Amino acid sequence: MAAEKTTGIVLRVIAFSETSCIVTLFTREFGKLTTIAKGARRPKSPFEAALDVLAICRIVFLDKSPGGMGILTEAKLERRFRGASRSLNQLYAGYYVVELLNTLNDEGDPHPDLFDHAVATIGQIDLNETRDEQLGQILLRFELNTLDVLGHLPMLTKCVGCGREKTTVTRVSFGLNLGGILCQTCRRGESNIVSLSSGGLQCLLELVGGQLGSNQRNSDNWNKADRAPGKLAMIDATRLLVDGANEIREFKEEKEEWSRGVPEREPLSNADSSTITFADRVRCQAEVRQLVRRYITHLLGFPPKLHKFLRNI
């Protein structure tokens, strides 16, 4: 087995036998890695105190044989996460970063950009003066960056169903199944729809750097010139199979879903950034955070454990 060196974030440490641990790391060059650290639980361990969740360390490991587990031979602490001693929300935010890295990444699939962003994010969370509202923004950027790197960033400038370009910022339906905004035609018959306010869409576009085209506007704010006829025909045919009662139920669920946390009043109707107040921005960011967390839950097929601890962030 070849010895490899890399830098990693400790994601999980599980006791294994009386003296050893199973350690999962997210590394820069090798992606997610599960290794056995022999002797790590002994009082005079060769790993000292490097193997703590959220610690960033330089490691040496023996690469696994196919189907086997790597052997961690050395771990030197580069930076310890101290957020836990500062506030509970900083601890939860840090654990959430770890949970996303662990659940959304496959073993041996490296993403150096995601690693660098994760290290920077952990550093931001760990700062002494990080307030709860900043934690929310830091996590939202990390969530979107992770989705982007892993190829799951939602489509926000075109209808994800038919490809028609969205031309203005207005309230829009977001389809969790297809991962993006939907025009009124494609929305019909789709389940798992979330309504996104114009302010929420604007906020999301700013975060991911997207822009809506402003040419050839039409009455429903979709650029009909970009229709893909074949795709649209297929969707229309599917629509005929829609159960009307089903659609009404979905609509009710959608209203209930959003009426709990987000006011129903349409914010930022003109979507002019010069008129956006601080309160509007806070409300739109809260809406976007809810949407992104719901989208991540949908992608995973289960809610991340930490979501219930992030309600105030």
Ligand SMILES: [Zn+2]
């Ligand atoms: Zn469409």
